[in-house]
Amino acid sequence: MSQSYFPTYRPLRPTDSLENITPLATPMREGEVHDLDASREKVDDVQQYQEHRDRLTSALDATSSILTDLREFNKASWVVRYPHLKPSSERPSNARRSLSFADDPTTSTEVVLTPPTEGRLRRTLTTADAEVASDVPAADQVSANETDGLVTKSDGDFHVLRLDLKLGPHGTTTSGPTLVSQLEKSSIASLLSERIATSLVHLSKLRARVQDTSSKVLVTGDLNAGKSTFVNALLRREVMPVDQQPCTTMFCEVHDAADNDGAEEAHVVKEGCTYNHADESTFTRHPLNELEEIVTESDAERILKLYVNDPRDPQSSLVNNGTVNISLIDAPGLNRDSLKTTALFARQEEIDVVVFVVSAENHFTLSAKEFLWNASNEKAYLFIVVNRFDQIRDKARCKRLVLDQIRQLSPRTWEDAADLVHFVDSASVVETGEISDSFQTLEHSLRSFVLQKREKSKLLPAITFLNKILSDLDLLTSANALAASAELKQAQDDLARARPILEKMLAGREDLDEALAGVEDSMSGEAGDKAKDRLEKALELVGKGQSAMPEIVSMPRFPGMLQLWQYTREVKKALLQSIDEAVKAAESDARLIAVQGVTKVGTLGDAHLPVGVERSKRIFKPEAMFVVRPGHHKRRSSLNTVVVGGAYGLGIGLAAQPSALDVEFRDIIDMRHYLMRFALIGSQDGKSPLHEESDISTSAISMLSVGVGAVTMVGGKTLGARGLLEGLVRIGDLFGNAATRKWAAPLAGALALGLSLYFIYELPNTIPRTVGRHIKTILTANEPGSSQVASTSSPEQMSFAPAHAHRISKETRKVMRLAAWDLRERFRQAVDERASEVKNWEEIERVAQRAVEWLEECGRRAEEVRQKAGLTGVVDAPVLAQ
Numbered sequence: 001m002s003q004s005y006f007p008t009y010r011p012l013r014p015t016d017s018l019e020n021i022t023p024l025a026t027p028m029r030e031g032e033v034h035d036l037d038a039s040r041e042k043v044d045d046v047q048q049y050q051e052h053r054d055r056l057t058s059a060l061d062a063t064s065s066i067l068t069d070l071r072e073f074n075k076a077s078w079v080v081r082y083p084h085l086k087p088s089s090e091r092p093s094n095a096r097r098s099l100s101f102a103d104d105p106t107t108s109t110e111v112v113l114t115p116p117t118e119g120r121l122r123r124t125l126t127t128a129d130a131e132v133a134s135d136v137p138a139a140d141q142v143s144a145n146e147t148d149g150l151v152t153k154s155d156g157d158f159h160v161l162r163l164d165l166k167l168g169p170h171g172t173t174t175s176g177p178t179l180v181s182q183l184e185k186s187s188i189a190s191l192l193s194e195r196i197a198t199s200l201v202h203l204s205k206l207r208a209r210v211q212d213t214s215s216k217v218l219v220t221g222d223l224n225a226g227k228s229t230f231v232n233a234l235l236r237r238e239v240m241p242v243d244q245q246p247c248t249t250m251f252c253e254v255h256d257a258a259d260n261d262g263a264e265e266a267h268v269v270k271e272g273c274t275y276n277h278a279d280e281s282t283f284t285r286h287p288l289n290e291l292e293e294i295v296t297e298s299d300a301e302r303i304l305k306l307y308v309n310d311p312r313d314p315q316s317s318l319v320n321n322g323t324v325n326i327s328l329i330d331a332p333g334l335n336r337d338s339l340k341t342t343a344l345f346a347r348q349e350e351i352d353v354v355v356f357v358v359s360a361e362n363h364f365t366l367s368a369k370e371f372l373w374n375a376s377n378e379k380a381y382l383f384i385v386v387n388r389f390d391q392i393r394d395k396a397r398c399k400r401l402v403l404d405q406i407r408q409l410s411p412r413t414w415e416d417a418a419d420l421v422h423f424v425d426s427a428s429v430v431e432t433g434e435i436s437d438s439f440q441t442l443e444h445s446l447r448s449f450v451l452q453k454r455e456k457s458k459l460l461p462a463i464t465f466l467n468k469i470l471s472d473l474d475l476l477t478s479a480n481a482l483a484a485s486a487e488l489k490q491a492q493d494d495l496a497r498a499r500p501i502l503e504k505m506l507a508g509r510e511d512l513d514e515a516l517a518g519v520e521d522s523m524s525g526e527a528g529d530k531a532k533d534r535l536e537k538a539l540e541l542v543g544k545g546q547s548a549m550p551e552i553v554s555m556p557r558f559p560g561m562l563q564l565w566q567y568t569r570e571v572k573k574a575l576l577q578s579i580d581e582a583v584k585a586a587e588s589d590a591r592l593i594a595v596q597g598v599t600k601v602g603t604l605g606d607a608h609l610p611v612g613v614e615r616s617k618r619i620f621k622p623e624a625m626f627v628v629r630p631g632h633h634k635r636r637s638s639l640n641t642v643v644v645g646g647a648y649g650l651g652i653g654l655a656a657q658p659s660a661l662d663v664e665f666r667d668i669i670d671m672r673h674y675l676m677r678f679a680l681i682g683s684q685d686g687k688s689p690l691h692e693e694s695d696i697s698t699s700a701i702s703m704l705s706v707g708v709g710a711v712t713m714v715g716g717k718t719l720g721a722r723g724l725l726e727g728l729v730r731i732g733d734l735f736g737n738a739a740t741r742k743w744a745a746p747l748a749g750a751l752a753l754g755l756s757l758y759f760i761y762e763l764p765n766t767i768p769r770t771v772g773r774h775i776k777t778i779l780t781a782n783e784p785g786s787s788q789v790a791s792t793s794s795p796e797q798m799s800f801a802p803a804h805a806h807r808i809s810k811e812t813r814k815v816m817r818l819a820a821w822d823l824r825e826r827f828r829q830a831v832d833e834r835a836s837e838v839k840n841w842e843e844i845e846r847v848a849q850r851a852v853e854w855l856e857e858c859g860r861r862a863e864e865v866r867q868k869a870g871l872t873g874v875v876d877a878p879v880l881a882q
């Protein structure tokens with residue numbers, strides 16, 4: 001440790017106490033003299049002070065900028081979370097911590113808290129995985145109970161940005177976790193924002209304090225000790241009145257005249273007023289030459305501001321040296337009356353240094369001892385000027401005696417006596433203008449001491465605050481960076497899971513649409529085709545007089561000629577019933593097809609909907625198909641309306657309609673049919689639409705041939721309608737012949753009888769055919785052709801089978817369409833949900849990514865501030881002695 005006062009001037013650190021920033025000088029021994037040359041070689045402390053001040057100002061500005069950005073970041077980009085660090089419960093060690101956030105106190109993460117080191121000045125938090133933990137073995141091995149390890153208890157806590165979250169909403173103090181859980185993330189963030197705002201205000205105050213060049217030196221001491229003479233010696237001119245008799249009764253504050261626009265004046269502060277240079281009402285103006293008069297007449301309570309020109313250049317001027325504008329305050333000499341006032345004055349925060357002037361002849365009086373004793377409690381170090389040393393003959397003895405007294409009164413001052421205790425002759429400086437070496441040493445030491453004190457009073461609070469706020473920033477940014485990293489990872493994991501699902505869904509959307517349209521088409525087509533086929537077959541059978549559904553509807557038995565009419569009705573009823581049953585069967589087929597279709601849609605749903613999406617809750621009830629809903633009148637068909645209009649509803653209830661069962665004569669004997677038939681046979685050559693009826697008529701024609709009995713005349717030809725006709729023509733020809741006319745009448749009678757017998761004999765067979773044919777004819781009328789079902793005609797224009805096929809197909813399509821719509825809707829919703837999830841996670845990823853980068857950058861900026869300002873990053877400084 002060097003013996004000089006500022007051996008190597010380095011920036012103050014919060015860990016510094018005066019012991020290690022001002023090397024303890026060996027108390028002066030008898031005969032010891034100041035080494036003036038050594039003193040002159042002292043580095044230029046003013047310049048270093050300026051450098052330090054400027055670096056600190058930059059650090060304060062940079063920190064303000066970080067905090068302002070953090071506030072903005074908290075507001076606009078990332079809700080900054082408030083971390084809590086507790087000793088790790090899992091693995092108690094000095095470095096291990098359990099990190100949780102105020103908005104979510106129940107969730108915690110194991111982290112490692114790394115304290116500032118030589119190379120890295122910030123404390124950092126890292127997740128406590130094995131790798132990182134092994135990086136900090138020294139800290140990690142220390143027991144949690146120890147506080148002298150690298151990490152102290154308070155390292156895990158906030159200093160400036162600490163939020164008091166323990167106060168309940170109604171002012172009731174609740175337990176921390178209970179209240180915290182009530183606080184929203186955003187409320188905590190806004191509390192934090194307020195705290196940052198307060199810190200910014202404090203930083204600007206500190207900046208103003210650092211930039212403040214004024215420093216006040218209070219000169220006090222015993223009555224007549226030579227205080228005024230000493231102040232004059234420092235000013236190199238006789239400003240303060242000097243008298244053999246005690247005269248100074250006021251606090252005379254000496255300023256550079258530059259502060260008063262260059263005018264040398266005395267401003268007497270009015271009683272009860274706070275001096276304001278700009279406000280004339282607070283003081284009275286006097287020329288300097290009236291000073292003696294003012295001083296002798298005024299009482300001690302008053303304050304006097306003196307503006308004087310220092311004849312010296314700024315480098316050597318103590319009052320205004322360019323860095324520190326020192327105001328010297330000449331206080332009244334201590335006596336019983338003034339002791340209290342002066343002591344109070346000395347305690348003022350704006351007083352940086354107390355210079356105590358003691359007469360070498362008188363040493364310390366009782367008042368002086370009392371003052372020093374009290375003052376040393378306030379300010380550990382005092383600057384002591386032992387004046388009138390020229391009057392002392394045994395200088396060594398005097399020094400020893402004085403130092404002994406100082407040792408008792410202010411031990412710290414005594415320890416640093418080489419720099420803080422000076423034995424001088426102030427009068428000679430003023431009287432002769434010669435500056436002794438001892439006085440020069442005194443001046444240098446005083447300026448250094450003032451600077452040192454300024455360092456402590458003006459710069460150190462800023463350093464301490466900077467270290468604390470930067471340390472808080474470390475904790476805040478590194479904890480938030482961990483939270484942001486965790487969020488980022490979570491978002492990335494979620495995206496890695498959700499994105500492929502969404503992409504697969506988007507890619508499969510068209511396929512699903514096509515597949516659903518396919519199912520819709522194929523199922524409705526199948527139902528329609530099947531119905532058409534079934535109904536056409538049914539009509540075919542009915543046209544032949546047979547039940548379309550013999551397993552359900554059987555044809556009635558012929559009850560005898562007497563009930564011919566009734567029989568015809570029964571036949572008609574049975575045939576119509578069988579058509580009804582065929583329609584029902586076709587509808588039943590369609591239901592089964594619809595069930596298959598719905599199952600297919602379900603399978604498509606399973607294939608296209610992602611896991612976790614709820615499948616359709618609709619339960620398909622096939623029995624609900626073809627049911628007329630209440631309020632919809634089932635359009636019952638009559639034979640006539642069915643033909644032209646199609647029919648709707650389950651079954652068509654033909655047989656249930658009395659009008660449809662009306663029996664007409666042509667249902668029994670359809671003469672028109674036969675005549676038409678006979679008329680057409682020759683011309684159509686078996687190609688007419690009625691050609692198929694030839695089979696039906698075969699037996700009738702053969703019977704007719706029997707009745708005629710002349711069939712053989714036709715000669716060996718296969719019996720058929722054509723042959724019969726030709727036979728009849730030939731028979732007709734015979735009537736023209738006289739020979740034949742004789743037997744023509746009996747032949748015609750026999751023919752009529754035969755025909756009658758035939759019809760009677762055949763009635764049980766012909767009635768169903770006739771009725772059936774009649775029904776079929778009606779139901780197939782206007783049939784546009786089997787290939788044109790529903791495609792070109794409206795149901796109203798279609799005949800029975802296509803109309804019902806169309807209806808059944810349409811009903812099936814309705815079911816399919818509903819099932820498909822349901823699936824499409826679910827699919828669309830699932831896509832929308834996935835898309836919005838992906839978008840949400842992408843946003844979280846973007847925000848978290850930016851937050852991680854910003855927070856890490858923030859940490860780097862804080863580190864740079866420390867490095868440039870020469871801060872250590874250590875916060876827990878011992879309380880500094882003043």
Ligand SMILES: Nc1nc2c(ncn2[C@@H]2O[C@H](COP(=O)(O)OP(=O)(O)OP(=O)(O)O)[C@@H](O)[C@H]2O)c(=O)[nH]1
Nearest residue numbers: 224225226227228229243246247248333388426427
């Ligand atoms: N020989 C000698 N005389 C001094 C010295 N300092 C002051 N004096 C004389 O001591 C007397 C008192 O000096 P002042 O400066 O008025 O003392 P003071 O402490 O200001 O007095 P009050 O303010 O009244 O308490 C004057 O006559 C000075 O000339 C010194 O260093 N050597």
